[in-house]
Amino acid sequence: MRFKDKVALITGSSRGIGRELALTLAREGASVVVHYRNNQAAAEETLAAIHAAGSEAWAFAADLEDPAAIRELFAAVADRHGRLDLFVSNAAATAFRSALTLGPHHLERTFNLNVRAFVLGVQHAAALMPAGGRVLVMSSYGSIRAFPTYANLGTAKAALEAWVRFFAEELGPRDINVNALNAGIVATDSSAYFYNQPAMPPMDDVTARIPKRRAATAAEVARAAAFLLSEDASYITGSVLMVDGGLSVVAPPFRVELREPSGS
Ligand SMILES: NC(=O)c1ccc[n+]([C@@H]2O[C@H](COP(=O)([O-])OP(=O)(O)OC[C@H]3O[C@@H](n4cnc5c(N)ncnc54)[C@H](OP(=O)(O)O)[C@@H]3O)[C@@H](O)[C@H]2O)c1
Numbered sequence: 382m383r384f385k386d387k388v389a390l391i392t393g394s395s396r397g398i399g400r401e402l403a404l405t406l407a408r409e410g411a412s413v414v415v416h417y418r419n420n421q422a423a424a425e426e427t428l429a430a431i432h433a434a435g436s437e438a439w440a441f442a443a444d445l446e447d448p449a450a451i452r453e454l455f456a457a458v459a460d461r462h463g464r465l466d467l468f469v470s471n472a473a474a475t476a477f478r479s480a481l482t483l484g485p486h487h488l489e490r491t492f493n494l495n496v497r498a499f500v501l502g503v504q505h506a507a508a509l510m511p512a513g514g515r516v517l518v519m520s521s522y523g524s525i526r527a528f529p530t531y532a533n534l535g536t537a538k539a540a541l542e543a544w545v546r547f548f549a550e551e552l553g554p555r556d557i558n559v560n561a562l563n564a565g566i567v568a569t570d571s572s573a574y575f576y577n578q579p580a581m582p583p584m585d586d587v588t589a590r591i592p593k594r595r596a597a598t599a600a601e602v603a604r605a606a607a608f609l610l611s612e613d614a615s616y617i618t619g620s621v622l623m624v625d626g627g628l629s630v631v632a633p634p635f636r637v638e639l640r641e642p643s644g645s
Contacts, residue, residue: 383607383611384607386412387406387410388466389406389413389414389466389468389469389610390414390416390454390458390465390468390469391414391416391471392416392472393417393471393473394415394416394417394424394427395416395418395420395426396420396427397567397569397599398471399471400423401602401603402469402603402607403415403431404427404430404434405600405603405607406467407431407436407438409607411467412436414438414439414440414457415428416440416441416442416443416472417440417442418444419442424440441457445498445502446493448501454505458509464509464511465510466511466513466515468502468510468517469516469518469519469606469610470502471518471519473495473519474491474494475487475490475491475494476490476491476533477530477531477533477534477575477578478530478533479530479532480532483532492537495537496540496544499518499541503544507552513556514552514558515558515560516548516559516560517559517610518544519561519606520538520541520562520563521534521535521565522564522628522629523535524538524539524542525539525563525629530575530578538563542561542621545560545561545619545620549619553618553619558615558617558618560609560617560618560620560622561621562602562605562609562621562622562624563621563622563623564597564624565623565625565629566587566591566597566625566626572584584596591627591631592628592631593626596626597624597625597626605622605624
């Protein structure tokens with residue numbers, strides 16, 4: 382029960398990693414605010430799973446591209462709980478396109494949802510957070526590696542990792558830790574969508590090049606996130622934890638491409 386009596390807000394917790402993290406924290410005692418954009422059925426399903434586990438949660442819809450909606454989300458948290466212990470900025474979306482074809486609206490929408498919403502969210506969260514509070518943002522290996530159609534989101538993730546350092550510096554004296562979790566390929570709706578694009582190879586061909594030879598499950602990422610949110614991570618702030626099955630440490634030639642398995 383590492384999160385007993387803690388109030389946690391996880392953006393984008395109707396589906397995928399956010400949903401798994403909501404369940405993980407709730408099972409360990411947190412009271413969870415499930416946030417979503419418009420998929421109410423999925424949010425209600427997350428709530429039902431949390432309630433079935435005997436934990437407390439409620440849901441709130443807000444389009445995080447809209448600063449007024451972000452304000453309303455945190456006002457609802459303040460009304461209901463009067464505080465916030467754990468803020469996880471997890472919701473994300475983008476247009477997967479070649480960098481040369483990104484229009485101003487693609488750039489603006491991706492920046493607003495992924496970067497501006499985090500900055501505004503931390504500002505609101507910090508106002509509600511006691512000492513011992515935690516901020517965590519979900520990043521991806523696109524922040525440090527380049528691959529087709531990911532430029533818009535990858536550069537936003539790189540910006541998030543820089544924001545983590547600045548917020549950690551400013552909030553450290555208040556005993557609020559701020560970190561990022563940098564995930565590799567995770568089996569969720571969004572990775573399925575990405576690898577279903579006509580130009581993309583099958584996901585299995587790509588994961589064959591990763592040391593772990595498979596995508597992460599959302600539950601594996603959620604467990605690592607829970608560690609960063611827990612008391613065990615009390616002295617970790619301003620960090621980026623790689624949870625990528627070794628994806629970012631390998632380079633061509635990949636082991637799977639060797640003509641002889643031993644490589645000798
Ligand atoms: N999946 C991967 O392979 C992978 C790899 C590395 C990093 N990550 C990162 O991990 C995080 C979670 O990824 P995921 O794959 O679990 O996500 P997902 O399954 O695509 O879920 C996205 C969530 O974000 C919400 N959302 C989308 N647009 C929104 C908006 N404008 N305003 C508010 N909420 C919005 C969705 O709400 P609705 O349900 O209402 O649409 C949903 O809850 C993201 O930050 C992602 O970049 C994922």
